[in-house]
Amino acid sequence: MTVTETESTDTSADTCAGPPQGNRRPDGADRYTISEVAALTGLTAHTLRWYERIGLMPHIDRSHTGQRRYTNRDLDWLALVGKLRLTGMPVADMVRYAELVREGDHTYTERFELLKETREDVLSRIAELQGTLAVLDRKISFYADAGRALASERTR
Amino acid sequence: MTVTETESTDTSADTCAGPPQGNRRPDGADRYTISEVAALTGLTAHTLRWYERIGLMPHIDRSHTGQRRYTNRDLDWLALVGKLRLTGMPVADMVRYAELVREGDHTYTERFELLKETREDVLSRIAELQGTLAVLDRKISFYADAGRALASERTR
DNA sequence: TAGAACGCTGGAGTGCACTCCAAGCAAGCG
DNA sequence: CGCTTGCTTGGAGTGCACTCCAGCGTTCTA
Numbered sequence: 001m002t003v004t005e006t007e008s009t010d011t012s013a014d015t016c017a018g019p020p021q022g023n024r025r026p027d028g029a030d031r032y033t034i035s036e037v038a039a040l041t042g043l044t045a046h047t048l049r050w051y052e053r054i055g056l057m058p059h060i061d062r063s064h065t066g067q068r069r070y071t072n073r074d075l076d077w078l079a080l081v082g083k084l085r086l087t088g089m090p091v092a093d094m095v096r097y098a099e100l101v102r103e104g105d106h107t108y109t110e111r112f113e114l115l116k117e118t119r120e121d122v123l124s125r126i127a128e129l130q131g132t133l134a135v136l137d138r139k140i141s142f143y144a145d146a147g148r149a150l151a152s153e154r155t156r
Numbered sequence: 157m158t159v160t161e162t163e164s165t166d167t168s169a170d171t172c173a174g175p176p177q178g179n180r181r182p183d184g185a186d187r188y189t190i191s192e193v194a195a196l197t198g199l200t201a202h203t204l205r206w207y208e209r210i211g212l213m214p215h216i217d218r219s220h221t222g223q224r225r226y227t228n229r230d231l232d233w234l235a236l237v238g239k240l241r242l243t244g245m246p247v248a249d250m251v252r253y254a255e256l257v258r259e260g261d262h263t264y265t266e267r268f269e270l271l272k273e274t275r276e277d278v279l280s281r282i283a284e285l286q287g288t289l290a291v292l293d294r295k296i297s298f299y300a301d302a303g304r305a306l307a308s309e310r311t312r
Numbered sequence: 313t314a315g316a317a318c319g320c321t322g323g324a325g326t327g328c329a330c331t332c333c334a335a336g337c338a339a340g341c342g
Numbered sequence: 343c344g345c346t347t348g349c350t351t352g353g354a355g356t357g358c359a360c361t362c363c364a365g366c367g368t369t370c371t372a
Contacts, residue, residue, distance in 0.1 A: 034319070045319085046361055053322095065368055067319055083288040091359065112299040119292045126285050129278055132239040136275045143268045190349070201349085202331055209352095221338055223349055247329065 024072055031061070031069040041078050056081065056095050058102065087122050180228055187217070187225040197234050212237065212251050214258065243278050 025032070034045045041048075048068075051057045057077065060068045084094055097114055100107040179196060181188070190201045197204075204224075207213045213233065216224045240250055253270055256263040 044361075047359085049320090050360065065319085067368080080291065083291050086284050086288050108299070108302070112296070112303065115292060115296050115299060119289065119296060122285055122289050122292065126282055126289070128242050129282050129285070132242050133275065133278050133282070135236065135239050136271060136278065140268070140271050140275060143264070143271060146264070147268065200331075203329085205350090206330065221349085223338085 024075070030071045031063075032071075032075070034068050034070070037070045037075065037078070040075065041082065043078070051081070054091070054095055056091060056098055058098075084118070087118065087125065089118060089121075180231070186227045187219075188227075188231070190224050190226070193226045193231065193234070196231065197238065199234070207237070210247070210251055212247060212254055214254070240274070243274065243281065245274060245277075 032040070034048055037043075037048055038045045043051075048057070052060055052068075057074065060070055060074060063069050081094055084097075085091075093114075097111065100111045100114070188196070190204055193199075193204055194201045199207075204213075208216055208224075213230065216226055216230060219225050237250055240253075241247075249270075253267065256267045256270070
């Protein structure tokens with residue numbers, strides 16, 4: 001058994017839990033053009049090519065004329081990247097993770113650690129945001145009170 | 157009654173709820189140097205000057221030799237800015253909010269709306285992060301399982 | 313078979329949020 | 343007095359994550 005293989009099983013598990021990025025090709029045909037992928041992911045074609053250049057994507061299959069043809073697996077990877085991007089993870093770190101996946105089984109532990117660290121980052125980011133939410137709520141109710149005070153001033 | 161004035165009451169309310177940025181000057185002396193503020197906020201002196209240049213800070217008091225002297229009110233404002241920065245709000249939007257505060261009472265409604273929009277943004281950002289957390293947890297438990305499988309392979 | 317639409321490349325450009333620099337002034341200390 | 347430390351300014355530079363461009367080839371529709 002290889003963990004690299006497992007990784008892809010895992011990403012397809014991403015896909016089964018909830019509506020994945022929704023619109024997979026129903027038949028086995030697994031060859032999306034760059035503009036289709038752009039539409040599905042919300043990224044631009046420019047960005048997709050750039051992701052590939054910097055090693056954030058594996059080398060993408062090409063048609064006989066050299067055009068990119070993305071697979072469902074590529075879409076799964078992009079979905080993960082999208083999630084990680086939301087956490088504020090720098091692109092360089094995601095590239096590092098992509099390299100670990102490419103390097104194969106012996107990077108298993110490192111990948112695991114990286115995921116756990118990321119999880120902690122996400123948790124503390126959520127906590128920060130909840131702190132901010134509290135400040136905002138305090139300010140909002142203050143403004144609401146001030147509004148009522150002004151209104152009653154006017155009717156007086 | 158002015159809402160602008162209220163704003164500052166509000167910010168000192170920020171301060172009473174929980175240890176504010178902790179180390180206010182105990183006496184009335186309310187004149188921090190730029191490097192003190194840098195130490196208190198975690199921002200660099202560069203950034204503090206830049207904030208002032210772009211209008212994210214009001215004009216800061218100066219000593220008789222022209223050096224900046226920050227007040228507790230400035231510190232409160234910086235604390236709010238720090239919170240808003242955590243939400244990913246662009247600096248330009250924070251500058252807009254600062255302008256509204258400077259412009260006075262008649263911007264009350266606009267400020268209120270801006271706060272409420274920001275609140276919604278924070279809520280959806282939290283939701284996104286919780287989605288990401290779920291993905292991460294799924295992946296992490298997958299890796300943990302894979303680790304156990306590899307371990308039992310080794311003992312077999 | 314024409315013309316539009318889409319895709320390719322390497323490299324340059326953009327916008328944001330800082331971050332630093334040079335040259336100079338002011339205060340405190342031995 | 344000289345030295346160090348801290349602060350001032352406008353403007354230039356940095357790093358990140360895209361974003362676009364020129365010049366070309368391919369593919370689709372009429």
